[in-house]
Amino acid sequence: MSAVRLRDIAERLGLSVTTVSRALAGYSDVAEQTRQLVLQTAQEMGYYPNLTARHLQRQRTDTIGFVVDIFGPRFSDPLFSELLAGIGNLAAREGFDLLVATTPPDTDDEVEAYRRLVRGRRVDGLILVRTRVADRRVQFLLEQQFPFVTFGRSTGAERFSWVDVDGERGVYEVVNRLIAVGHQRIALLQPDLPIMFARFRERGYRAAMAHHDLPVNESWIVHEALTEDGGYRGMQRLLELPSPPTAVLTNNDQMAIGAIRALQERGLRAGHDVAVVGFDDIPLARHIHPALTTLRQPIYQIGQHLCRTLIALIRGELDEPFHLLLQPEIVVRESARL
Amino acid sequence: MSAVRLRDIAERLGLSVTTVSRALAGYSDVAEQTRQLVLQTAQEMGYYPNLTARHLQRQRTDTIGFVVDIFGPRFSDPLFSELLAGIGNLAAREGFDLLVATTPPDTDDEVEAYRRLVRGRRVDGLILVRTRVADRRVQFLLEQQFPFVTFGRSTGAERFSWVDVDGERGVYEVVNRLIAVGHQRIALLQPDLPIMFARFRERGYRAAMAHHDLPVNESWIVHEALTEDGGYRGMQRLLELPSPPTAVLTNNDQMAIGAIRALQERGLRAGHDVAVVGFDDIPLARHIHPALTTLRQPIYQIGQHLCRTLIALIRGELDEPFHLLLQPEIVVRESARL
DNA sequence: GAGGGTTTCCAAAACGTTTTGGAACCAGTA
DNA sequence: TACTGGTTCCAAAACGTTTTGGAAACCCTC
Incomplete structure (x- = not known):
């Protein structure tokens, strides 16, 4: 046997x-x-x-690591499975295995998970998603000179490879178009964590408002969890303002769905009374009512780009850090007429 | 360095x-x-x-494997991330890593993925989901006497550990209640692949119909992909029948959402004109309109059970195969009044 | 001072593979 | 004959860890 x-x-x-x-x-x-x-x-x-023996001898594991930051037990992220499919399929094609670890973000467990994978030589490289402001993970990996690629840029001038979607430009465009159709009081539902993509999007938002000489009421920028409930609560808070916004941008489609629910509970209609814009374009976005106007990220392709880049990096085929900035696609549906 | x-x-x-x-x-x-x-x-x-060296010496990898069967590039399964969270969190707590591979189901690639993990001693045990009729994976793992646990029972009398949700009983109950509120022409949207859970659910469906002496029109049983589009197409086919059903059971919530869309396009309202019942209770089920009546599976807990059982098996703490049959919870919302 | 027990340490083997640095042999050529 | 070059093979080392089976040193006791 x-x-x-x-x-x-x-x-x-x-x-x-x-x-x-x-x-x-x-x-x-x-x-x-x-x-x-x-x-x-x-x-x-x-x-x-015996692959373990081979890995020991060859001093590489032909494995890439992916640490998923999980919020709470009921973790359900529609993008995640698609991203994983993109990464996994390409990895398999290139002869790499995929090691997935799950931890809550920004905890000691998370640090330990990375330490284990890197210092224990468990994987040859890492994929990071949802880069944060002053990201400890990025700092650690740079220190260790460990190969990694991120989905999302970072705050500093660190040199590493990343793939990102230009949320700044995307949001700038959307706000412009909202203003063009008459909106002036435009709100922004931000996450409750210092995630980089939210910073860029906020920058685009402020730039567009400034460009049209519109004031930004700071109470229009509300921070909540990146979930339906977060979107629901955020919209509630916005509706309680003396003069509520007429348009709301959110940081993902789940938030937008929650926001629409809050509107409906007050007898308001998204797309008529208040414009709601999502982000991501998850498969359900076009199937809910009203169908979501949103900014589409090609998430499967992003997974492939991340994986392809990491493998090139591992193989030493990359002289310079690789950067790829994709443009999001504005998908106009019913929740906001643009 | x-x-x-x-x-x-x-x-x-x-x-x-x-x-x-x-x-x-x-x-x-x-x-x-x-x-x-x-x-x-x-x-x-x-x-x-160095973990690789340790693994070689100890003759175990402290890693469990999970092969995800992926349908097409735009693979988005809301349950998947939650299941993975359940598995991953427990694995981490018990000191196990999680190796995830992605392949299309029932292909040579899939066989090779399993071969690689098992024969290459890449992992200590495997978690299988969506068991199929005459499942080659199960056969292979039994032959190899390799530790594994499945989400879903199998067709034969093979001895192995599984966790499952009693879809037969759940569907039986739902059909009973549909009949109680007056439905007689009840349809069943089945997947287009021979997945075990669909067989059990069909059995429950037929049993309930027979119990009330209601005939089953075989054209009420429609096979489509387990996606929104599948549900959409399936419902379309049902609506083209001479006397369409007044109630439709689906095999997951995505299908139900697609079915509702098909109804809406014809000016019909789910929950009024036609009752639609989903399966799973994904987070969005309560947020769409009409809110989905569905059979809830505690997917995070299932992930934990699977992982816990597999680890016990690997550690040799299991004398007999472990079986756990959970009851689904009927969640009544708007798409079907029960 | 012999025997027994305890404490503390270690050389060597083992896990299964790949790579290094030849060795042995043969044929062809000067 | 002696040398060169090519072909085919292999012993040994290496990857970094854990485990096996002692050995050495010391202290007690009779």
Whole structure:
């Protein structure tokens, strides 16, 4: 029942382990006849290399790591499965395995998870998502000179590879278009964590408002969790203002859905009374009512870009850090006419 | 820059590698004073064990594998992230890593993915989801006598551990209640793949119909993809029947949402004109309109059960296969009044 | 001073692979 | 004959850890 090793094949054939190994690897210093014999015997005996042993010897694991920051037990992120599919499919095609760890963000557990993967040489490289302001993970990986790629830029001038979506420009455009159709009091539902993408989006928001000489009431910028409930609560808070906004931008589609629910409870209609704009374009965005106007991120492709870049980095094929800034696509549906 | 090894610590202290190893592991055959010295030095030198080497020596990887069957590039499954959170959090707590592979179901790639993980000793055990009729994966793992746990039962009398939700009973109840409120023409939107859970649910459906002496029109049982579009198409087909059903059961909430969309396009209202019942209770089920009546699966807990069981199995703490059949909870909302 | 027990340490083997640095042999050439 | 070059093979080391089976040193006791 125990697994067949190179040694077993070697003994059976009266060859050395070296020769068997090199025969299977296709080296030219083994006679074609011998090679065939080894191949056939390996097949017969059901040989499959022990990957752990191979990894130890080769000093690489052919594995990439991905630490998912999870909020609470009921963690449900529609983007996540798609991102993982993008990463996983490409990794598999390139002969890499994917190690996934789950931890709550910005905790000691998270730090330990990264330490373990990096210092324990558990993986050859890491993919980071949702970069944060002054991100400890980025700092750590730079210190350790460990290969990694992020989805999202960082705050400083650190040199590393990233893929990002230009939320600043996207939000700038959307706000412009909202203003063009008559909106003046425009709110922004921000996350309750210092996530980088929210900073960029806020910058775009402020730039567009300033560009049209519109004042920004700071109470229009509300911080809540990136969930439906967060969007619901945020919209409630906005509706309680003396003069509520007529348009609301959110940081993901779940928030937008929650915001719409809050409107409906007050008898208001998203898209008519208040414009609501989401972000991401999750599959459900077009199926809810009113259908969501949103900024689409090509998340599967982003997963592929991240993985492709990381593998290039691991293989040493990257001389300079790689940067890719994708433009989000504005998808106009019913929740905000633009 | 190269990593610190046991040997480096040993040489620094003039001890043997054995002693350093045993000191760090807390064995009693090393003097307390020496142990402290080793601990401190290891700390100073920034020692972290090479996990690959440890795995090779210990002949186990402390890793569990999870192969995700992915349909098409735009793979978005709201349950998936929650299941993964359940598995991942428990695995981390028990000191296990999680290796995730992605492949399309029932392909050669899938077979190869399993072969690689099992034969290459890449993981200590596997978690399988969405068991299929005559599941090749189950057959393979039984043959290889490899530890695994499935979400979903199988067709035969194979002995292995599983966790499942009693869809047969759940659907039986729902159909009963639909009949109680006056429905007679009840349809069932099935997946287009031979997934076990669909078989059980169909059995419950037929049993309830038979129990009330209601005929089952075979054209009421429609096979489509487990997606919104699948649900949309399926409902369209049902509406084209000479006398369409007045109630429709689906195999997941996405399908139900698609079905509702098809109704709306024809000016029909789910919950009034046609009752629509989902399955799973994804977070969005309560937020769409009409809110979804559905059968809730406690997916995070299922992930934990799967992981807990697998780890017990790996550790040899399980004498008999473990079976857990959970009851789904009927969540009545607007799309079907029960 | 012999025997027994305890404490503390370690050399060597093992896990299964890949790589290094030849060695042995043969054929062809000067 | 002696040398060169090519082909085919292999012993040994290496990757970094844990475990095995002692050994050395010391202290007690009779």
